[in-house]
Each structure stands twice: as structure tokens, then as C-alpha cells.
Amino acid sequence: MRVLSRFGFATLPGPAQLPIRLRLTLWYVALLATILLAFSSFLYLSFSRGLREEQDAGLKTAAAQLQANIDYENGQPRLGDAVSQLSPDIAVALYDPSVRVLLGGVRHWSTSAVAGAWSQAAHGEVAFVTVQSGTDKAWRVLVTPVQENGRTLAVLEIGRPEGELQAALSQLLLLIGIAVPATLALAAGGGLFLAQRALSPIDHITRTAGGIGAEDLSRRLGMAPTRDEVGRLASTFDGMLERLDKAFQRQRRFTADASHELRTPLAIVSSQVDVTLERPRSSAEYRNALRVVGSEAERMRQLVSELLTLARADSGQELLEREPLSLDELASEVVGQLGPLATARGVTLALDRVEGVVVAGDQTRLMQLLFNLTGNALKYTPAGGRVTIAAERRQGRAVLAVADTGIGIDAEHLPHLFERFYRVDKARSRAEGGAGLGLAICDWIARAHGGHIEATSVPGRGSTFTVYLPLAENP
Ligand SMILES: Nc1ncnc2c1ncn2[C@@H]1O[C@H](COP(=O)(O)OP(=O)(O)O)[C@@H](O)[C@H]1O
Numbered sequence: 001m002r003v004l005s006r007f008g009f010a011t012l013p014g015p016a017q018l019p020i021r022l023r024l025t026l027w028y029v030a031l032l033a034t035i036l037l038a039f040s041s042f043l044y045l046s047f048s049r050g051l052r053e054e055q056d057a058g059l060k061t062a063a064a065q066l067q068a069n070i071d072y073e074n075g076q077p078r079l080g081d082a083v084s085q086l087s088p089d090i091a092v093a094l095y096d097p098s099v100r101v102l103l104g105g106v107r108h109w110s111t112s113a114v115a116g117a118w119s120q121a122a123h124g125e126v127a128f129v130t131v132q133s134g135t136d137k138a139w140r141v142l143v144t145p146v147q148e149n150g151r152t153l154a155v156l157e158i159g160r161p162e163g164e165l166q167a168a169l170s171q172l173l174l175l176i177g178i179a180v181p182a183t184l185a186l187a188a189g190g191g192l193f194l195a196q197r198a199l200s201p202i203d204h205i206t207r208t209a210g211g212i213g214a215e216d217l218s219r220r221l222g223m224a225p226t227r228d229e230v231g232r233l234a235s236t237f238d239g240m241l242e243r244l245d246k247a248f249q250r251q252r253r254f255t256a257d258a259s260h261e262l263r264t265p266l267a268i269v270s271s272q273v274d275v276t277l278e279r280p281r282s283s284a285e286y287r288n289a290l291r292v293v294g295s296e297a298e299r300m301r302q303l304v305s306e307l308l309t310l311a312r313a314d315s316g317q318e319l320l321e322r323e324p325l326s327l328d329e330l331a332s333e334v335v336g337q338l339g340p341l342a343t344a345r346g347v348t349l350a351l352d353r354v355e356g357v358v359v360a361g362d363q364t365r366l367m368q369l370l371f372n373l374t375g376n377a378l379k380y381t382p383a384g385g386r387v388t389i390a391a392e393r394r395q396g397r398a399v400l401a402v403a404d405t406g407i408g409i410d411a412e413h414l415p416h417l418f419e420r421f422y423r424v425d426k427a428r429s430r431a432e433g434g435a436g437l438g439l440a441i442c443d444w445i446a447r448a449h450g451g452h453i454e455a456t457s458v459p460g461r462g463s464t465f466t467v468y469l470p471l472a473e474n475p
């Protein structure tokens with residue numbers, strides 16, 4: 001798993017057509033094989049060297065014992081009885097180098113095999129040689145001079161068969177030969193099993209993701225939550241499905257709401273026409289019918305234009321034309337235009353706290369926003385109430401606030417106010433000619449300007465809608 005998190009799935013080296021679990025296992029086994037081979041070679045080499053050193057040291061000790069035990073008969077060196085104390089597999093030969101006569105012991109190897117060592121011994125040096133006797137038997141032989149007063153009297157050869165050492169080494173080799181492949185096989189099996197287990201949730205994710213269409217976005221992977229890579233992948237995936245599901249549901253509801261909203265005025269128009277055409281009518285009655293038809297047509301025109309605005313905003317086609325704008329001028333403009341409507345409703349409409357704040361904004365859109373907010377305030381404020389518009393600077397931001405002393409909004413509705421088609425009181429809103437899209441459009445306008453909109457309200461006392469916008473760079 002370390003390799004996985006280090007390199008990431010896609011960058012794990014190896015042929016991409018191989019499944020990751022195989023690549024992972026191959027890497028793992030190759031790595032382990034390298035380590036095991038290096039370790040075995042080291043083990044074999046140091047073991048064989050140790051054995052050899054031990055064997056040579058044994059020969060040296062034996063040679064020293066024999067040297068100390070050499071007898072002289074008429075000046076001729078002879079092997080002493082220390083020979084009988086040596087281990088039986090050790091062979092000893094005492095030679096006279098000048099006349100090449102065996103002075104004692106037995107010899108299992110040829111003279112030519114030890115010739116080089118002899119010439120060294122003639123110079124008083126000790127030498128080790130490994131010699132072959134017959135076809136298969138090898139001997140390790142120590143050749144050492146027997147000297148008296150600096151004169152070489154004889155050469156002592158002492159040898160031990162290599163068989164034991166070689167048997168030990170081949171035993172070790174056999175062990176390594178069995179243990180290494182067995183370990184690798186076990187590691188490969190275990191590695192494959194682990195990789196399979198670790199990656200099987202990914203197969204599950206792949207299969208589920210493949211089976212999810214636009215129609216069943218409610219499906220989830222529903223895997224046990226874990227904090228590892230796969231667990232995070234699964235929960236990220238589920239989170240994405242959740243958002244997609246919500247977006248699709250919103251879209252469907254929007255379409256259904258829009259159709260429903262259009263159906264009512266259409267039904268009114270067609271029944272009005274049917275009823276009117278039932279029999280001949282007076283011109284006053286016709287005028288009345290046309291007025292109804294006209295007002296429903298106006299409602300539909302308004303609705304369709306709002307839908308169009310939102311649809312274009314969603315697809316990013318609705319671009320802002322930004323220019324430096326004074327919010328205080330916008331506010332007075334709106335107060336001027338909506339003054340007559342306020343008067344007609346018996347509501348006072350006035351400016352409150354206005355200072356010169358400049359934003360880089362789209363005049364049409366910001367006017368639309370103020371119209372919507374002020375229109376709502378007038379709609380939901382009974383006669384005798386007061387609606388005020390403020391344009392000021394607060395904590396480095398431009399603020400537009402529309403406050404009323406109207407019916408207010410219950411806290412439970414506040415979080416939904418800016419959703420499309422959301423209305424607190426459907427009947428009342430409809431009677432006032434609204435479809436519940438006004439605040440959704442305001443929200444979009446505020447966000448498109450890099451700002452946001454908030455609503456606060458005390459039921460029965462009034463509401464305040466506050467729009468925060470970034471100040472223009474160079475006012
Ligand atoms: N100033 C306000 N006072 C009380 N309720 C309000 C106010 N502004 C908006 N609302 C509530 O929020 C809802 C959504 O407003 P909006 O999106 O403008 O839709 P509409 O005006 O078409 O009804 C309204 O139906 C109304 O219930």
C-alpha cells in the first residue's frame with residue numbers, strides 16, 4: 001500500500017494494461033527477490049569464508065603441535081607421537097625436500113600439486129593449497145618448513161579432506177534454493193491476496209458507478225466509512241452523487257413548478273373565453289373579459305421573462321455590463337418611480353442613511369434588484385406602514401438595505417426565501433401577481449456582482465433585505 005500512496009494509482013510503473021493488483025504484486029515480489037538474493041549471497045559468502053578460516057586455523061594448530069613434537073634420529077627429523085593424537089581424518093606427511101624422500105606419515109596427494117608450496121617452504125614460508133586427489137576428493141593442505149638454525153631440514157604437509165566443508169556449503173545452498181523461492185511464492189500469494197482485498201472496493205465502485213444513470217441518482221455506494229484512500233474515494237463519490245441528485249431534483253421541480261405556474265393563467269384565459277362566447281354579450285362584458293385575459297397574459301409575460309432570466313443566468317449567457325454606479329442615485333431613482341405606488345397603498349416610501357457609495361455594477365440588473373425588493377416590501381406592508389431604502393458603506397463593503405414595517409416572515413421560511421418558486425403564502429403572493437421568482441433573481445444578481453443577499457425579519461414587525469456588494473476599485 002505504501003507504493004500505492006507514494007506513486008498514486010496511475011503512476012505505478014509497469015504496463016498499463018495489467019491490473020494494478022498484478023503490477024503491485026510483481027513490484028513487491030521483484031523487490032523482495034532482490035533483497036533475498038542479496039541477503040543469501042552475503043550469507044553464503046560469509047559462511048563459507050568462516051568455515052574455511054576455521055578449517056585453516058585447525059590445520060595451523062595441528063601443524064604447530066606436530067612441529068613441537070618432531071624427533072631427530074641422527075640429525076634426521078621424524079614425526080613424534082603427537083600424530084596419534086590428531087583427528088583420524090587428518091593426513092600428515094613429513095618430507096625431505098632435497099632428496100624427496102618420505103620421512104614419515106602418508107601422502108594422499110601428488111608431489112606436483114604441492115610443488116609451488118614447497119618452493120615457498122624452502123624459503124621458510126608457510127603455504128595453504130587446495131589439491132585434488134583422484135577424481136572427486138579434494139584436500140586442504142598446509143605446507144610448512146621444519147627448520148633448525150635457519151636450515152630447512154624437512155617439509156611438513158598436513159591435510160584435511162574438503163568434503164565436510166563442501167557438504168556444509170552445499171547444504172546451505174540447498175536451503176537457500178528452497179527457502180528463497182518458497183518465500184517468494186508465499187509473498188506473491190499473500191501480496192496478490194492483499195492487493196485484491198485492498199482494491200476490491202474499487203471494483204465495487206466501478207460497477208456501481210457504471211450502473212448509475214440519470215434516472216437513479218438516488219443510488220449510493222453506501223460503503224462502510226473509513227478514513228483510508230478507498231474510503232475517501234467512496235465518500236467523495238457519494239458526495240458527488242448527492243449533489244448531482246439534488247441538482248437534478250431541483251431542475252425537475254423547477255420545470256414542474258414553471259409548468260404549473262403557467263397552467264393557472266392559461267386555464268383562466270380559456271375558461272374566460274369559453275364563458276364569454278357562450279352567448280352574445282354586451283360590449284361592457286366583452287371589455288371586462290378582455291381585461292381578465294389581458295391581465296393573465298401580463299402575468300404570463302412576467303413569469304416567462306423571469307424564467308428566461310434565470311435560465312440564461314444558469315447557462316452563463318446572462319452577462320453583466322459593468323460600469324461605476326452610485327447606489328444612492330439608484331435608490332433615489334427607485335423611490336421616485338415607486339412613490340406613486342406607495343402612496344396608492346398608503347405606505348410611506350423614503351430614503352434612509354444614504355451616502356455616496358460607488359460599485360462596478362450593471363445598472364439594469366441592480367435597478368431590477370432594488371425594484372424587486374422594494375416591490376416586495378410594499379406588497380407585504382399594510383397601509384400606514386413605512387418602507388425605507390438605505391445605501392451606505394459598511395466594513396469596506398457597499399450595502400443596499402430595504403426595510404419595511406410589514407407582516408414579517410417566520411424564521412422557518414427565511415432559509416428558503418431565495419429558492420425558486422418559494423412563497424410563504426401562495427395565495428397571497430399570487431393575488432399580488434408574484435410567482436416566487438423575484439428573490440431568486442435578486443440572489444443571482446447579488447452573486448453575479450460578487451456579493452450576496454441576506455434577509456432578517458421579526459414576524460409582525462417587519463423585514464429587512466440587505467445586499468452586500470464589493471466597492472468599486474477607484475470610486
Ligand atoms: N418584504 C417582505 N415581507 C414579507 N414577506 C416577504 C417579503 N419579501 C418577500 N417575502 C416573502 O418571500 C416570498 C418570495 O418573494 P419573491 O421571490 O419576491 O416572490 P413573489 O414576490 O413573487 O411572491 C414571497 O412570496 C413572500 O412570502
Ligand SMILES: [Mg+2]
Pocket residue numbers: 372375376434438439
Ligand atoms: Mg417579488
